[in-house]
Amino acid sequence: MTLDWSVFCKDTLTGEAAPRCFSFLFGMDPNADPTYLDWLFTAWGWTLSVAGLSLVLALLMGVMIGTLRTLPPTNVLNKVFAFLGTVWVELFRNIPLLVQVFLWYHVVPAFFPVMKLFPSYLLVSIALGLFTSARIAEQVRAGIQSLPSGQRNAAIALGMTTTQSYRYVILPMGLRIIIPPLTSECMNLVKNSSVAFAVSVPELTLFAMQAQEETSRGIEIYLAVTGLYVISAFSVNRIMAWIEKKSRVPGFIAPSTSGSH
Amino acid sequence: MSNKTIFSLLVIVAGFISAPTVSAQQSTLDKMKSSGAVTMGVRESSGALSYTLGDGKYAGFHVEICNAVLRDIQKQLNLKTLDVKYSPVTSQNRIPLLQNGTVDIECGSTTNNATRQKDVAFAVTTYVEEIRIAVKANSGISSLNQLNGKKVATTTGTTSVQLLRKHERATGVNFEEIFGKDHADSFLLLESGRADAFVMDGSILAGNIANAKNPGDYRIVGEVIAVEPIAIMMRKDDPSFKKAVDDNIKKMMKDGTLTKLWDKWFLQPIPPKNAKVGLALSESTKQAWSSPNDRPAEDYQKK
Numbered sequence: 001m002t003l004d005w006s007v008f009c010k011d012t013l014t015g016e017a018a019p020r021c022f023s024f025l026f027g028m029d030p031n032a033d034p035t036y037l038d039w040l041f042t043a044w045g046w047t048l049s050v051a052g053l054s055l056v057l058a059l060l061m062g063v064m065i066g067t068l069r070t071l072p073p074t075n076v077l078n079k080v081f082a083f084l085g086t087v088w089v090e091l092f093r094n095i096p097l098l099v100q101v102f103l104w105y106h107v108v109p110a111f112f113p114v115m116k117l118f119p120s121y122l123l124v125s126i127a128l129g130l131f132t133s134a135r136i137a138e139q140v141r142a143g144i145q146s147l148p149s150g151q152r153n154a155a156i157a158l159g160m161t162t163t164q165s166y167r168y169v170i171l172p173m174g175l176r177i178i179i180p181p182l183t184s185e186c187m188n189l190v191k192n193s194s195v196a197f198a199v200s201v202p203e204l205t206l207f208a209m210q211a212q213e214e215t216s217r218g219i220e221i222y223l224a225v226t227g228l229y230v231i232s233a234f235s236v237n238r239i240m241a242w243i244e245k246k247s248r249v250p251g252f253i254a255p256s257t258s259g260s261h
Numbered sequence: 262m263s264n265k266t267i268f269s270l271l272v273i274v275a276g277f278i279s280a281p282t283v284s285a286q287q288s289t290l291d292k293m294k295s296s297g298a299v300t301m302g303v304r305e306s307s308g309a310l311s312y313t314l315g316d317g318k319y320a321g322f323h324v325e326i327c328n329a330v331l332r333d334i335q336k337q338l339n340l341k342t343l344d345v346k347y348s349p350v351t352s353q354n355r356i357p358l359l360q361n362g363t364v365d366i367e368c369g370s371t372t373n374n375a376t377r378q379k380d381v382a383f384a385v386t387t388y389v390e391e392i393r394i395a396v397k398a399n400s401g402i403s404s405l406n407q408l409n410g411k412k413v414a415t416t417t418g419t420t421s422v423q424l425l426r427k428h429e430r431a432t433g434v435n436f437e438e439i440f441g442k443d444h445a446d447s448f449l450l451l452e453s454g455r456a457d458a459f460v461m462d463g464s465i466l467a468g469n470i471a472n473a474k475n476p477g478d479y480r481i482v483g484e485v486i487a488v489e490p491i492a493i494m495m496r497k498d499d500p501s502f503k504k505a506v507d508d509n510i511k512k513m514m515k516d517g518t519l520t521k522l523w524d525k526w527f528l529q530p531i532p533p534k535n536a537k538v539g540l541a542l543s544e545s546t547k548q549a550w551s552s553p554n555d556r557p558a559e560d561y562q563k564k
Contacts, residue, residue, distance in 0.1 A: 012423075012426065013423070013426055013427050013430055014427075015376075033430065106449070106453065109453075110453075116453075116454065116455065120439075197417070197440075197442065198442045198446075200438075200439045200440040200441065200450075202440075206417060206440060209353050209417050209418050210417055210418060210422055210440075212353070212418075213352065213353065213417075213418040213419070213420075213422075214376075214422075214423050215376070216356075216376050216377065216379060216380055218357070
């Protein structure tokens, strides 16, 4: 089994070798027709865009909903918010991701026709973001509830309102505690972005399927796509590790092992 | 992690990478004799050529040809029983499944072209396909050139995608491509209005329109974008099986069975909805039947 890496220098229209393999960088003359390598990097850009957009949505909604679920049931408003949080999490956790993507792409625009004009990557980002937000909400809830009850009580004893107690006491520590599972969730989000192929976002998985069909060199194509997914997910991992190190409060959390060294 | 753990992990990974090279596969006829079974690869929504009736049942022009060929081979091999199993395949996995032995003969809507002939073998061409456009009747589109600025749907993993790209480049018409994950999905894009046109083989267009909620809402229009031979696929380097299949198909071409099958699947009402596909036998298909060959699509373009 020999690997023929020259497939990436082939022109996507005619299948012949193109003059330059990679015409994407600034200052280089673009090829008349894109090569498979050009297409690979365009597809990678789409994957990162969908993942990035979903990540923003997931983090915003996830932290908000997770916080809502931990509100003390002292008044009616808190109870309503907590109930809404529960509904949100249970709704988005109980439906498979691909089904949610199809719901947002086919079903919801049937009820709100204005959504038919949304580009498909936006609908996929919404679907992926909301799916992941339910999982992040549960992790945030776990982080907050793992704090000793004395923290919340001390904040109230100091005269802080609920909002202030969350802002200054509970959330800073709670969010630091959950950075490891949050890292997993962010990496999962990058990998789950591959479901976007089902609604015609031209990202890496769709590139792999189409290029494999056109060139019949499936192994090289899939190896390259796998490599790019690994690089993307691992970069997210390293960024989160840096955030963890920078935000560590000495003495508050049990001494963490120093990673792989 | 100690050095020993790292080393043993590396050995295991290296083992996986270097492990199985493709061992010589026994010929399909021998496999049929020894196991008494054969697996037919079928499609779930490829027009009238090969589609599912639900509940694990499959029907279609190519499915019936394959069934007839396999029955004939069973008689020729003097096998008491031959269990024909159906295995649904997709545009993506039809060739790998054929190569690794999961499927022995693929009876769907696969185009015979030179690139694929490097990996698999094709039986004599039983159907010559014309790539056309399906649009909504009230859209007023009648040619590919009117699609400037519009959305065109096609299915991932098919030859139509590359054809559209070449056409776009050649004529300068600028349209936006949307990819459905399979033919039914691409037709849904047209149906729901997300795409203005669906470019695919004429028979798949006709089959999907026939099964749609309101078939009268759609038209197949425009010039023929490309002509492609569609054939039944088999493993490469298996000359005995190819000869058996080819001989049986040629027999059906000569004695008029294929014409009767064409009438049955393309001109008469077909299950599950008893809708008529309404595709007449084209000149190119008639010619392929009168002089049986397994020439690839590139030869057809040279004309």
